[in-house]
Every structure is written in structure tokens, then in C-alpha cells.
Amino acid sequence: MxxxxxxxxxxxxxxxxxxxxxxxxxxxxxxxxxxxxxxxxxxxxxxxxxxxxxxxxxxxxxxxxxxxxxxxxxxxxxxxxxxxxxxxxxxxxxxxxxxxxxxxxxxxxxxxxxxxxxxxxxxxxxxxxxxxxxxxxxxxxxxxxxxxxxxxxxxxxxxxxxxxxxxxxxxxxxxxxxxxxxxxxxxxxxxxxxxxxxxxxxxxxxxxxxxxxxxxxxxxTGIGNCHIFVDENGKIEDAINIIINAKTQRPGVCNAVETLLIHKNIAGNILPELGKQLIAKNVEIRGDETVNQYIPTSLKATEEDWATEYEDYIVAIKTVENIDEAIKHIGTYGTRHSECIITENYTNAQKFLNEIDAAAVYVNASTRFTDGGQFGFGAEIGISTxxxxxxxxxxxxxxxxxxxxxxxxxxxxx
Amino acid sequence: MxxxxxxxxxxxxxxxxxxxxxxxxxxxxxxxxxxxxxxxxxxxxxxxxxxxxxxxxxxxxxxxxxxxxxxxxxxxxxxxxxxxxxxxxxxxxxxxxxxxxxxxxxxxxxxxxxxxxxxxxxxxxxxxxxxxxxxxxxxxxxxxxxxxxxxxxxxxxxxxxxxxxxxxxxxxxxxxxxxxxxxxxxxxxxxxxxxxxxxxxxxxxxxxxxxxxxxxxxxxTGIGNCHIFVDENGKIEDAINIIINAKTQRPGVCNAVETLLIHKNIAGNILPELGKQLIAKNVEIRGDETVNQYIPTSLKATEEDWATEYEDYIVAIKTVENIDEAIKHIGTYGTRHSECIITENYTNAQKFLNEIDAAAVYVNASTRFTDGGQFGFGAEIGISTxxxxxxxxxxxxxxxxxxxxxxxxxxxxx
CATH class of the missing domain: 3.40.605.10 (Aldehyde Dehydrogenase; Chain A, domain 1)
Structure with a gap:
């Protein structure tokens, strides 16, 4: 009663x-x-x-x-x-x-x-x-x-x-x-x-x-296994700034990034510098073989890592063949919260915006903006996924x- | 599988x-x-x-x-x-x-x-x-x-x-x-x-x-124990027309009326003629004591009747003290589908529209209008309650x- x-x-x-x-x-x-x-x-x-x-x-x-x-x-x-x-x-x-x-x-x-x-x-x-x-x-x-x-x-x-x-x-x-x-x-x-x-x-x-x-x-509300996909022709410097922000500005919240997907053709251009900056911020890196090569102190990622919302100073990194593999990965492991593509390619930006099924889909900006206050709604009771x-x-x-x-x-x- | x-x-x-x-x-x-x-x-x-x-x-x-x-x-x-x-x-x-x-x-x-x-x-x-x-x-x-x-x-x-x-x-x-x-x-x-x-x-x-x-x-979708409340100063002729339409135009659907609430002060003015017209349309009437007096062929309503969506040629009728009792009855037995007041009193019309918690609230019109086609939305997949x-x-x-x-x-x- x-x-x-x-x-x-x-x-x-x-x-x-x-x-x-x-x-x-x-x-x-x-x-x-x-x-x-x-x-x-x-x-x-x-x-x-x-x-x-x-x-x-x-x-x-x-x-x-x-x-x-x-x-x-x-x-x-x-x-x-x-x-x-x-x-x-x-x-x-x-x-x-x-x-x-x-x-x-x-x-x-x-x-x-x-x-x-x-x-x-x-x-x-x-x-x-x-x-x-x-x-x-x-x-x-x-x-x-x-x-x-x-x-x-x-x-x-x-x-x-x-x-x-x-x-x-x-x-x-x-x-x-x-x-x-x-x-x-x-x-x-x-x-x-x-x-x-x-x-x-x-x-x-x-x-x-x-x-x-x-x-x-x-x-x-609020389960956020969020991804950033860095496309073949994304701006490297912007990508690193956005990733550092999305991972470390406040790692314990649902709109922080958890897994990075890197186009294989730019792995060598971005991973060494990205690794250096993440490590400087005390972020533990768990990656696939390519990532382990370019960032020697990174750990080996397991299947479980792709599905984990760390809410912590940990990030998973995977190299992908192309945008289709990235979209498929997000479809499999994402929680429909906030997903981002870093790209200069118009067609890929549109494809990502259209095909990703999530509450918020980004081109070239930090996932940390998914927030009632940031969107200008005033206070929020939660983020619906x-x-x-x-x-x-x-x-x-x-x-x-x-x-x-x-x-x-x-x-x-x- | x-x-x-x-x-x-x-x-x-x-x-x-x-x-x-x-x-x-x-x-x-x-x-x-x-x-x-x-x-x-x-x-x-x-x-x-x-x-x-x-x-x-x-x-x-x-x-x-x-x-x-x-x-x-x-x-x-x-x-x-x-x-x-x-x-x-x-x-x-x-x-x-x-x-x-x-x-x-x-x-x-x-x-x-x-x-x-x-x-x-x-x-x-x-x-x-x-x-x-x-x-x-x-x-x-x-x-x-x-x-x-x-x-x-x-x-x-x-x-x-x-x-x-x-x-x-x-x-x-x-x-x-x-x-x-x-x-x-x-x-x-x-x-x-x-x-x-x-x-x-x-x-x-x-x-x-x-x-x-x-x-x-x-x-x-679609559970409709709908009510029409005839207020003290509702137009009797309109009330009867609306009730006959809401009950008999298609009784098997969710927006048909199931229970009528009649202000006690007009019971004598409306019930004999309403009863005659309902009976002419082969509607079985189940009412409280006052209703049984004015419509001698009506059956005695039980507690269960107030809670029943007949979807049939049956109607329950109850006399009430005032609009507050009507609103309370609808709050207790209604299914939040379509509810109607017949009144000429502006304050009561506003009160009913504000205080009744339902998908559609009516003043002086048949509940049968709650329908995607009638509302001009084209086809409908159902009526959410x-x-x-x-x-x-x-x-x-x-x-x-x-x-x-x-x-x-x-x-x-x-």
C-alpha cells in the first residue's frame, strides 16, 4: 500500500x-x-x-x-x-x-x-x-x-x-x-x-x-556510447581538438566520446599525434592492431571495449576501411545518443547525417554539445535516447x- | 529464433x-x-x-x-x-x-x-x-x-x-x-x-x-469508455441529437458514447424523451434510480456498468448533483479517450475543457468526431489514449x- x-x-x-x-x-x-x-x-x-x-x-x-x-x-x-x-x-x-x-x-x-x-x-x-x-x-x-x-x-x-x-x-x-x-x-x-x-x-x-x-x-535517458569517425579527408588538427574535447573535457558524462573510428588511409597521419595528446591528458588507449603499432603504449582492445561506455579517462580506437564500415560499427555498438563524423567530403557528411540513427548527429564538432543548456532549452531533465x-x-x-x-x-x- | x-x-x-x-x-x-x-x-x-x-x-x-x-x-x-x-x-x-x-x-x-x-x-x-x-x-x-x-x-x-x-x-x-x-x-x-x-x-x-x-x-490505442455530461442548462434538443448520434451512429467503435451523466435538475426534462428515442433505436438502458423512474423500461445499473465499454446498443445513465460530480465520475471511470459536455454555461464549458484529462474534450458536439479522417489528418493507425x-x-x-x-x-x- x-x-x-x-x-x-x-x-x-x-x-x-x-x-x-x-x-x-x-x-x-x-x-x-x-x-x-x-x-x-x-x-x-x-x-x-x-x-x-x-x-x-x-x-x-x-x-x-x-x-x-x-x-x-x-x-x-x-x-x-x-x-x-x-x-x-x-x-x-x-x-x-x-x-x-x-x-x-x-x-x-x-x-x-x-x-x-x-x-x-x-x-x-x-x-x-x-x-x-x-x-x-x-x-x-x-x-x-x-x-x-x-x-x-x-x-x-x-x-x-x-x-x-x-x-x-x-x-x-x-x-x-x-x-x-x-x-x-x-x-x-x-x-x-x-x-x-x-x-x-x-x-x-x-x-x-x-x-x-x-x-x-x-x-x-542517458546511455551514451558515443563515437567520432575521422574520415579519410577530415582536417587532422580539428579532429584532434574535437576528440580531446569530447573525451577529456568531462569524461564522466553521457555525451563524452568513448570509441574513435579512424579511416585506415589516415591512421599514420593522425594516430601518433592523437596518441601523444591523449596520453598527456592521462587517457588510457585501447586499440586494434594498427592503433597498437602507431601508439606503442596503447592496450589491445577486445570486443567488449567496442560496447563499453567508460565514462572515464579511457578511449577505444579502431581503424576502419571506409565510411560504410564506420556506420555499420556505430549501428552495432552505438546507443543512439551522439555520433560525429570529421570530414571535408560533402557526400560523406550527408551520408553520415542521414544514415546514422541517433538523437544527435554531428559533422565537425564535439559530441559534448548534446545538452539542453547548450542547445538553448534551459535546464534539462535528461537526454532521451x-x-x-x-x-x-x-x-x-x-x-x-x-x-x-x-x-x-x-x-x-x- | x-x-x-x-x-x-x-x-x-x-x-x-x-x-x-x-x-x-x-x-x-x-x-x-x-x-x-x-x-x-x-x-x-x-x-x-x-x-x-x-x-x-x-x-x-x-x-x-x-x-x-x-x-x-x-x-x-x-x-x-x-x-x-x-x-x-x-x-x-x-x-x-x-x-x-x-x-x-x-x-x-x-x-x-x-x-x-x-x-x-x-x-x-x-x-x-x-x-x-x-x-x-x-x-x-x-x-x-x-x-x-x-x-x-x-x-x-x-x-x-x-x-x-x-x-x-x-x-x-x-x-x-x-x-x-x-x-x-x-x-x-x-x-x-x-x-x-x-x-x-x-x-x-x-x-x-x-x-x-x-x-x-x-x-x-482505442479503449474508449466515453461520456456525455448534460449540464443543467444544456440545450435539450441538441443534447438528445448528440447522444443519439454518439451512441447509435456506429456503436461498435471506440469513440461511441457509453455512459451519460445527466444534471439532476434537468432529469425530468430530458430523460422521458431521450429514453423514447434511445429505445426506438433498440438501445438497452441501464440507469440509476432516477433514470429507472423516468424511463420505466430501463434496467438497474451496477458499479460494473460505469466501468464498461459496451461497444454495443447499450448505454448507462447516471444523474449527478453538479459538474464537479460529473468530472469526478469521468476521472474515475473514463479511459481518457473522448469526453463531452452539453452546456450553455461559459464557465462550466471552460472548466470541463480544462479539468477533464482526455485525448479529446468536447463542448456541444458528438464524440464520434475523434477520428483521423474527421480531423483532416487522412488515414489513421489508431487513436492514442x-x-x-x-x-x-x-x-x-x-x-x-x-x-x-x-x-x-x-x-x-x-
Whole structure:
């Protein structure tokens, strides 16, 4: 009954949230931002407990880093809410409208999705982002964060619930699962009676579990085994700059590059210098035989490397016969996130753009640009790698659906 | 391996289908229409086998009717394909484009979904519709029809495969499951490695089975427990005309009305005449106590009636205190398909349009208009009652997704 009660309360709140004016929603967002800052000391104290527990459980350093809040990170969360308040409200927009010959007026109106559940892992700032984006788009949200951040997440949600209450709005518009067991997460995935959309944010394992188990329509996000293919006549210097950026500017994120495909005819021109620069940035290189020849310190790549999203200072490199082999390789191992070709050949650029099946396809630019902020959408709730509903960075608009509004004066169908 | 082979062949064909020019796609559609007519005699002969088997298995008359092909129905299928050829090709449209301050060009392009699987029941004309709509939108399609129509469906798909071959196009762009067992259908629902989207068309039982079992993103279609609420000051004559149309013009379809909600203050004004007209059209009435009083031949409605999509000459009628009770009833029992208010009160009309959560919300018109053809979209693949991706009648555009196409000249992220 725990999940049922939590989700049905969110469903009830949603009816109210869907009808809130933009003005009230912005007030709630700005008050929430202020409340985060006002409660900073308390949040930091509670976060220390989570961090201490995680350390005692021997969790990895990168994980501890994502879990740890600092005054700057809390300021960042508050600023994020203020930025969401400044974005246009997508709800109520009319996308389409016409009058039929019989006088019937048909219009398509943008409306909230309803109740959105988000299952995420360690970073507590997702709690604030998700609340802000869901509220602004008129949705109620049910959050299930990782068990390591549970005390922090509860404290943050408590602040938002207090602001909602203070504004006279149903506080169940934001819910957090205090029970972080797998059993309860699995029950949440089956709550299609109350939850309209489920968004998993995290590892491939989490996302696969959701695909297997959820009865709620899902939006898959964020698995990025991204490729850069350097074509025979790509500009070598640009290629190296783009690769270094896409691999090392922030290796732990989904739009970082993981495998490089190098046209065999330019292997000798690019690999020695590329290898030198990657090694200077502490990137481990795993390559095929040709790569091992040109970059003597590189390791031997295995089949598994082509399929791996490292999210780390590691890159796989493979030489290919031609663009067709590159496209085929990406089709086999890619995760439909962000894929790039470096080329000066017009026909090959068009071929790559047309034939690669991915959320974002690039010519001569870093894959790191696949991001709601970079695309100019404001904040994002994730990057969809599926084809239904939304593909690529998802902002406020992607948290809405539409309904047809039809006005008549007695029309019947003949 | 059966499903894997069938679906992976469709996936391979899809790469080719996605790139076909509109001209070639239209040629295939027109040749397919002609081939249906040329093979009419053969199709009818094979359909007779299916009909004979179904009759021997004691299948209901309405089912036999949907299963049976006639020269006119085959002409209708051919005409449907010609109409799809005449529709605009949605593939390749650019929805959005801008140049970022750093010179990066970002554009959003409409592309096919990929491989679409459709699970449907008795009507063999779905085979032609689905093939036509999927082909025109650049998708490969895997069809799983009901076991009763299997010989007819195989014969029709064979005709389309022959046309594809004749046009030099991969014939696996249309696949039919010759094995119609439930086990194989369940395997199809798990083939997310090859199938991008699954569309179930049929009974609530089929759709619930898909929700429970599918690992492929789904679009739910067509469950319609639709309501008409006659408000206190609705025009009585219009209300009766609209109700008679919505209930009896074609009772077996999803946009027909199933439950009427009557404001208690006008029960005496509308129920006697409404009852008379419904009974004259052979509609069975199941009502609450007030309804039973005003329409003496009406039966007593049970809780189950409020939740039932009859798809038949039966209607449930309930009197309500006010619009709030009507909205609450629809929220509890509705299936988010098509809902209507009959009113002259501006505030109530707006309230109903805003607060009812459904694909189509009506003021003063028959729910029977929720239809791709009526909305002017051309043919439809179904009516989505879910919120992700598409809501309401789905035409060609709803069988596409988008991708971001990004063109740079060496840009890296700072």
C-alpha cells in the first residue's frame, strides 16, 4: 500500500498543479530557491551523515564526490530553480487549430503529462532540478533517489513541501520514496494506475531494469556510447581538438566520446599525434592492431571495449576501411545518443547525417554539445535516447503532452 | 529464433526504407493498390477459408462480419493505399533550426521511427492500412494479426512483398507472423532489440497484456469508455441529437458514447424523451434510480456498468448533483479517450475543457468526431489514449520521430 498511497496522493495533487497559473508556479520556485539557501546549514549537516555512511560502506571516491553537497552546490541548486522560473511556461500553448466545414472548432492544446516518476542515483541536485522542471510544466513528481543520498533527499523535499504548503498548494505534488529498497522501486515501476510517465536516470543496469519491469510508459535517458569517425579527408588538427574535447573535457558524462573510428588511409597521419595528446591528458588507449603499432603504449582492445561506455579517462580506437564500415560499427555498438563524423567530403557528411540513427548527429564538432543548456532549452531533465515522445535533450516542453479541445454547437457525425 | 529472424530482417530493411524517396514510396503504394484489385478473386477465395474455419469454431456474428472480405472491402483497402500515396510525406521535414553564437548550426529533422510492430485482431484491412501508413512514413512493419484471419493476412502481405521486390526494395519491410500463438506474440513484445515501437490495436485484454509484458515502448490505442455530461442548462434538443448520434451512429467503435451523466435538475426534462428515442433505436438502458423512474423500461445499473465499454446498443445513465460530480465520475471511470459536455454555461464549458484529462474534450458536439479522417489528418493507425508521444488520432506524423542534425567547423565545448 505504501507506493499506492504515495502515488495516488501525487495523482490527486496533480489535478491542482496542472491548473496553477504561471505566476504562482514561479512564486513557488523562487521561494523554494530561497528556502534552500536559508536551510543551507541544515542540509549540509544532514548530507554529512549520508557521506559518512557511504564512506563507511566503502563506496568509490567518484561516487562520494557526486553525493557530497557544498555551499556552492546548494547555491547551484537554488540558482537552477531561479532559472526554471525565468523559462517560458509551456502549458496552455495552442499548437494547432482549425474550423471544419461543419463549423466544429478543433484545437490542440499543450497540457502537463500528469504524474512523473523519476528513479535516479547518487546526485542530490537531481531532486531540486526534477522538482523545479516538473512543477513549472504543471506535473506532480514522485522521486526515488539512491539509498546513499536518502537523508539529504528527504531534507530537500521537506523544504519544497513546506513552500508548497505555505503557498496554499497541495504538498503531495512532490513525493520522495523514503523506502529505497529494490522491492519498492519495482512496485513503483508497476504503478501505471497513478503514474503517467517514468524517467530512469542513471546506469545502464538501472535503465535495463526499468525496460524489463516497468508497466508505465518510460523515457530512457542517458546511455551514451558515443563515437567520432575521422574520415579519410577530415582536417587532422580539428579532429584532434574535437576528440580531446569530447573525451577529456568531462569524461564522466553521457555525451563524452568513448570509441574513435579512424579511416585506415589516415591512421599514420593522425594516430601518433592523437596518441601523444591523449596520453598527456592521462587517457588510457585501447586499440586494434594498427592503433597498437602507431601508439606503442596503447592496450589491445577486445570486443567488449567496442560496447563499453567508460565514462572515464579511457578511449577505444579502431581503424576502419571506409565510411560504410564506420556506420555499420556505430549501428552495432552505438546507443543512439551522439555520433560525429570529421570530414571535408560533402557526400560523406550527408551520408553520415542521414544514415546514422541517433538523437544527435554531428559533422565537425564535439559530441559534448548534446545538452539542453547548450542547445538553448534551459535546464534539462535528461537526454532521451529512445524514439517515442522525445529524442535528445528534454526540457520543459518534453514534460508535456497535448489534448484536443473541440467546440461545437450541436454537430453530429453523418 | 523465429521472432528474432523476422524482426532483425525488418530492422535491416528499415535502413533502406528510411531513405526511400517519396516518389518511390508512392509508386509502391499505387502498385500495391492495383495488385490488391488484380488479386481480388484469390484474396476472396482465401478469405472464405478463414471465414469457414471461424464459423466452424463458433465465432460470434459481429466477429465474422469484421473478418469477411467482399469486393467492396478490397476496393476500400486499395483506395486507402491510394489516399495514403496522396498524403504529404512527413519524413525529412525540419522542425527547428538555429545558429548558436559559436557558429554551430542545430536543426531538428523529422525521421522514421524505425521498425513498428502492430498486434491487431480480426479485421484484415488493418494489414493494408498499417503497411501503407508505415511505408509512407519510412518505417518497416511487423504485423501480428488474429489467428482467425491468418490465411487472408498472409495472402495480402505476400502481394505487398511481391510489389516491393518488383520495385527493387527489400521485401522484409513488411513482415507477418505466420505463427499466431500467444507464446510468439509474447516473444514479439520482448523484441526491443529490433522493434522501436509496438502498437496494440484491439480489446482491453490485448492492450493490458501488452502493458504488462512488453519491453518495447508502446502506444496504447482505442479503449474508449466515453461520456456525455448534460449540464443543467444544456440545450435539450441538441443534447438528445448528440447522444443519439454518439451512441447509435456506429456503436461498435471506440469513440461511441457509453455512459451519460445527466444534471439532476434537468432529469425530468430530458430523460422521458431521450429514453423514447434511445429505445426506438433498440438501445438497452441501464440507469440509476432516477433514470429507472423516468424511463420505466430501463434496467438497474451496477458499479460494473460505469466501468464498461459496451461497444454495443447499450448505454448507462447516471444523474449527478453538479459538474464537479460529473468530472469526478469521468476521472474515475473514463479511459481518457473522448469526453463531452452539453452546456450553455461559459464557465462550466471552460472548466470541463480544462479539468477533464482526455485525448479529446468536447463542448456541444458528438464524440464520434475523434477520428483521423474527421480531423483532416487522412488515414489513421489508431487513436492514442496515452500521453507519451501522441494523443488522439495518429496519422503519418505520429509514426515519425526526430533527430538533431548539428553542423560545425571545429567547435569544442568550453
Amino acid at each position: 505504501y507506493i499506492e498511497n504515495l502515488c495516488s496522493a501525487a495523482k490527486e495533487a496533480e489535478i491542482e498543479i496542472a491548473q496553477l497559473s504561471t505566476k504562482i508556479k514561479n512564486q513557488i520556485l523562487l521561494k523554494s530557491a530561497k528556502a534552500l539557501l536559508d536551510n543551507m546549514e541544515n542540509i549540509l549537516k544532514i548530507n554529512e551523515i549520508d557521506v559518512k555512511n557511504a564512506k563507511e560502506n566503502g563506496v568509490k571516491a567518484a561516487f562520494i564526490d557526486r553525493l557530497t553537497l557544498t555551499p556552492d552546490r546548494i547555491k547551484g541548486m537554488a540558482q537552477g530553480l531561479e532559472e526554471i522560473a525565468a523559462l517560458n511556461d509551456p502549458v496552455g500553448e495552442f499548437l494547432y487549430g482549425k474550423t471544419l466545414p461543419n463549423g466544429l472548432i478543433i484545437q490542440q492544446k499543450r497540457v502537463p503529462l500528469g504524474v512523473i516518476a523519476i528513479i535516479f542515483e547518487s546526485r542530490p541536485n537531481v531532486t531540486a532540478d526534477a522538482f523545479g522542471l516538473c512543477l513549472k510544466s504543471g506535473n506532480a513528481v514522485v522521486l526515488r533517489g539512491g539509498k546513499e543520498a536518502i537523508n539529504t533527499n528527504i531534507a530537500i523535499v521537506k523544504i519544497f513541501k513546506d513552500v508548497l504548503k505555505e503557498c496554499g498548494v497541495n504538498e503531495n505534488a512532490v513525493q520522495i520514496l523514503e523506502d529505497t529498497s529494490h522491492e519498492t522501486a519495482n512496485k513503483l515501476m508497476k504503478a501505471h494506475k497513478y503514474v503517467d510517465v517514468l524517467i530512469p536516470r542513471g546506469s545502464a543496469r538501472l535503465i535495463n531494469s526499468v525496460i524489463e519491469n516497468s508497466t508505465i510508459p518510460c523515457i530512457q 529512445q524514439k517515442l515522445h522525445a529524442r535528445g535533450p528534454m526540457g520543459l516542453k518534453e514534460l508535456t503532452t497535448t489534448k484536443y479541445v473541440i467546440m461545437g454547437n450541436g454537430q453530429v457525425r453523418e | 523465429y521472432i528474432e529472424n523476422l524482426c532483425s530482417a525488418a530492422k535491416e530493411a528499415e535502413i533502406e526504407i528510411a531513405q526511400l524517396s517519396t516518389k518511390i514510396k508512392n509508386q509502391i503504394l499505387l502498385k500495391s493498390a492495383k495488385a490488391l484489385l488484380d488479386n481480388m478473386e484469390n484474396i476472396l477465395k482465401i478469405n472464405e477459408i478463414d471465414v469457414k474455419n471461424a464459423k466452424e469454431n463458433g465465432v460470434k456474428a459481429a466477429f465474422i462480419d469484421r473478418l469477411t472480405l467482399t469486393p467492396d472491402r478490397i476496393k476500400g483497402m486499395a483506395q486507402g493505399l491510394e489516399e495514403i500515396a496522396a498524403l504529404n510525406d512527413p519524413v525529412g521535414e525540419f522542425l527547428y533550426g538555429k545558429t548558436l553564437p559559436n557558429g554551430l548550426i542545430i536543426q531538428q529533422k523529422r525521421v522514421p521511427l524505425g521498425v513498428i510492430a502492430i498486434i491487431f485482431e480480426s479485421r484484415p484491412n488493418v494489414t493494408a492500412d498499417a503497411f501503407g501508413l508505415c511505408l509512407k512514413s519510412g518505417n518497416a512493419v511487423v504485423l501480428r494479426g488474429g489467428k482467425e484471419a491468418i490465411n487472408t493476412n498472409i495472402a495480402i502481405v505476400k502481394i505487398f512483398k511481391d510489389v516491393l521486390k518488383e520495385c527493387g526494395v527489400n521485401e522484409n519491410a513488411v513482415q507477418i507472423l505466420e505463427d499466431t500463438s500467444h507464446e510468439t506474440a509474447n516473444k514479439l513484445m520482448k523484441a526491443h532489440k529490433y522493434v522501436d515501437v509496438l502498437i496494440p490495436r484491439g480489446s482491453a485484454r490485448l492492450i493490458n497484456s501488452v502493458i504488462e509484458n512488453s519491453t518495447i515502448p508502446c502506444i496504447q 496515452q500521453k507519451l508521444h501522441a494523443r488522439g488520432p495518429m496519422g503519418l506524423k505520429e509514426l515519425t520521430t526526430t533527430k538533431y542534425v548539428i553542423m560545425g567547423n571545429g567547435q569544442v565545448r568550453e
